[in-house]
Amino acid sequence: MLFAFGGGFVGVPLLYRMLLSSHGADDGVAQSAMHIAVATSTCVMIVNALMATGKHRRAGNLIRHYLWPLGGYIGLGAIAGAVLAMAVSGEAMRYAFIAYLALTIADCLMRRGFLEQGDTRAPRCLRRLEITGGLGIGAMAFAVQTLGSLLGMRLASPWIGRIPDRRHARVYIGLLVLVR
Incomplete structure (x- = not known):
């Protein structure tokens, strides 16, 4: 959880492989393995997002008038x-996940400010692209891997802020490449 990473990019492939290996190819669980893995990861993300939002709210870090519009778009x-x-097959879900992972790696490498310190400009209003992004974020499915995620957050919390940003960014990209 230290890298905002684990429940999805590691957990989805791991749970997918585990479900495939523990059930026969004709079994319904194996045929739905990718759906189950993505749904489980999504539930973990929901719990983590709610916890992080609560912490940021208590710390006064949230811009309130951004929350409800963005939350609504994510819900839709x-x-x-x-x-x-x-409506799609497990195989289509698997290829969509691989494409999403590749896009995330590319975004990390090409986005200005990810590997270097970003600028400190004041926040701006949401744009159509960001609203569409909110819809995309919410477009993942649902389920339960929360306990391990909460434990990971608990174990990682002493390290937050101790790792230099540049090293953090490079290790994050390395982890993305590793699970690909």
Whole structure:
């Protein structure tokens, strides 16, 4: 959890492989393995996001008028994603996950300010692209891996702020490449 990473990029492939290996190819669980893995990861993300939002709210770090519009778009995206996920095959979900992972790696490498210190400009209003991004974020499915995630957060919390930003960013990209 120190790298905002684990429940999804590590957990999805791990749970997918575990479900495939523990059930026969004709078994319904194996055929739905990718759906189950993504849904589980999404539930963990929801719990983690709620906890992080609560901490940031208590610390006074949130811009309130951004929250409800963004939350609404994420909710709409979650509904659309759940409907779409039920309509596609597990194989299509797997390739979509691989594409998402590749895009994340590319974004990390090309986004200005990710590997270097970002600027300190004042926040601005949400744009259509960011609203669409909120819909995309919410478009993932649902389920339960929360206990391990909470434990990971607890174990990682003493390290937050102690690792230099540049090293943190490089290790994050290395972890993304490793799980790919």
